[in-house]
């Protein structure tokens with residue numbers, strides 16, 4: 200790739216041509232907390248289709264959780280949300296009456312959190328909690344709902360599921376609680392699951408169990424998954440498409456193979472280089488100097504300019520547009536591909 | 545690293561630590577067997593890693609070896625001397641020689657201590673120094689870990705995670721230790737910051753001739769930093785091997801399962817996997833015989849009855865499995881494909897440019 204491609208019209212990151220109409224199409228998502236000097240999520244866009252997994256990856260504080268909470272309508276009132284998030288070709292998740300949104304949540308759109316106790320209530324048994332959700336959204340009888348709860352616990356491979364129906368969350372291990380939460384999230388066959396760091400707190404053997412479980416359930420039900428993670432290893436294992444976020448913006452996006460084989464944005468490159476390989480040691484780890492700027496110190500141009508070795512005056516002053524680097528692969532950097540840096544200009 | 549035959553700097557001999565558990569006249573509640581008869585030699589100048597799932601006893605073993613808690617049974621030898629038999633003065637000297645870096649360096653510290661107090665406290669405890677000498681010593685320590693001397697007047701909450709870990713490392717270095725134990729020193733950090741701290745630890749090790757013991761669950765960090773790795777499961781070491789040998793040909797079924805679970809950061813390396821089933825059993829009631837038999841795909845009746853000893857095997861390694869020789873190779877993963885040429889080229893450019901910016905000649 201010698202010549203930079205011309206700028207694309209839309210200022211958002213796109214994905215590879217989707218096989219079918221997207222389950223969710225997000226455009227221009229922007230979140231600003233009242234009184235904050237900068238938006239914590241700015242002009243982020245992506246889409247995800249049935250049966251596919253979109254990973255949103257970035258370091259802590261880059262806006263991954265705020266993005267997912269905005270889509271779920273779970274941000275506190277101090278958050279100003281703008282943009283569009285069209286679900287199943289119809290409703291806009293960001294512009295819905297609260298009642299209708301609450302009905303959608305836990306039904307067609309479900310959320311899995313890092314900490315299972317975010318969604319599990321310690322005072323009720325696992326079985327009652329799953330059944331309650333099925334009664335609420337499906338109008339099932341108590342008896343059918345309990346049968347559904349049992350089937351779900353079996354599906355997420357909780358051993359002795361019939362006994363675990365009557366267990367309280369604290370009576371289970373971390374991995375089992377995570378399974379129970381997944382069972383609850385999937386009980387109503389959601390079209391979209393948003394999983395925010397679902398395995399970050401777990402040991403790697405349990406992480407492998409949970410990721411395999413999610414992949415299997417996705418294969419069987421065709422659910423679209425948005426997987427939020429800070430771990431590029433997890434991205435490489437499960438994602439079809441990736442969005443890389445830095446300081447509230449999507450800086451690069453595309454099919455997973457394009458991201459890993461042909462990374463364009465200097466932040467993506469630095470992040471991949473900083474990760475220790477699992478192969479034989481080759482030398483020191485690459486580092487990205489400094490730290491993410493505080494909201495008050497956000498540079499007006501490229502937000503990575505304070506840490507980027509290729510930054511120049513234009514980078515600091517002007518926001519780089521997203522440019523295309525292959526089918527569905529875009530990056531927001533004035534100097535990508537960096538092989539050309541300083542050669543022509 | 546010192547040759548295999550040389551005396552180790554630090555050694556655990558049949559070390560055990562049990563927590564809780566009451567013995568009464570007619571009833572006994574079972575204790576947590578956090579560390580269960582571990583013998584391990586740390587070689588002078590090496591980086592030795594302890595890995596295993598949370599609750600496997602890594603932190604407890606580390607603390608026992610640093611004499612930060614008394615063992616239930618067994619001995620710790622430092623430079624050949626039995627630590628438990630040292631007089632008080634000898635134990636104080638030992639505390640200076642063995643430093644520790646925690647995941648959260650400030651969890652146990654008073655938040656109203658300034659950075660200079662935090663870093664300097666271990667020096668004041670051991671030496672009488674003038675005010676000016678103290679300041680100079682703290683300033684030198686802060687510089688050594690990549691901070692500025694003025695940072696000494698500030699408070700921990702004013703620093704980012706990576707800088708806080710630098711402060712923790714400076715404190716650990718204050719008494720000029722010979723051995724540094726890092727208990728998950730980079731586990732809470734983002735990957736770009738983690739890389740800075742890993743590089744710092746490696747630089748310090750080389751400059752100061754330290755021996756490092758690293759407790760971690762991030763297997764990428766372990767592969768990058770360590771010379772040898774001890775894999776723990778339910779309070780026991782199940783395998784001990786040079787790092788490349790362990791990652792390329794793990795011998796113990798648990799090591800094999802652990803390594804097979806690590807996500808490989810290359811989409812071309814995707815492969816179907818059969819994840820290890822179930823959870824680690826409770827350490828209050830570890831399974832009889834081989835602790836791993838409840839989850840081991842190769843278990844046979846003998847495994848339930850007889851605990852396999854950690855036997856030396858060729859290649860400077862040791863494994864605790866009755867059937868390792870028959871199983872060997874079952875877990876050897878295909879080597880991860882090399883990163884793409886475009887990525888490698890751009891990373892080289894990135895690093896060269898970053899180095900030039902950091903050190904304008």
Ligand SMILES: Nc1ncnc2c1ncn2[C@@H]1O[C@H](COP(=O)(O)OP(=O)(O)O)[C@@H](O)[C@H]1O
Pocket residue numbers: 232239257258259260261262263264265266275
């Ligand atoms: N309720 C809130 N009020 C104000 N700022 C918030 C709130 N929640 C998150 N933020 C800020 O938004 C930014 C992004 O946070 P988050 O989405 O949680 O990051 P990530 O999930 O990527 O680690 C951070 O700077 C965080 O401090």
Ligand SMILES: Nc1ncnc2c1ncn2[C@@H]1O[C@H](COP(=O)(O)OP(=O)(O)O)[C@@H](O)[C@H]1O
Pocket residue numbers: 563564576577578596597598599600601602603604605827
């Ligand atoms: N102070 C303590 N009191 C009681 N149990 C403890 C204590 N410290 C650790 N344990 C228990 O000992 C076992 C091993 O713990 P630890 O050494 O912290 O493991 P790791 O560092 O591998 O996660 C765990 O079951 C833990 O709950």
Ligand code: SF4
Pocket residue numbers: 464465466501502503504505507508509510511514515519531532533534535
């Ligand atoms: S736009 Fe400039 S500062 Fe931003 S990533 Fe590209 S080169 Fe670096």
Ligand code: SF4
Pocket residue numbers: 796797798834835836837838840841842843844847852864865866867868
């Ligand atoms: S001794 Fe038996 S149960 Fe234990 S690891 Fe070896 S084969 Fe598996």
Ligand SMILES: [Mg+2]
Pocket residue numbers: 263264265
């Ligand atoms: Mg988050």
Ligand SMILES: [Mg+2]
Pocket residue numbers: 602603604
């Ligand atoms: Mg620990």
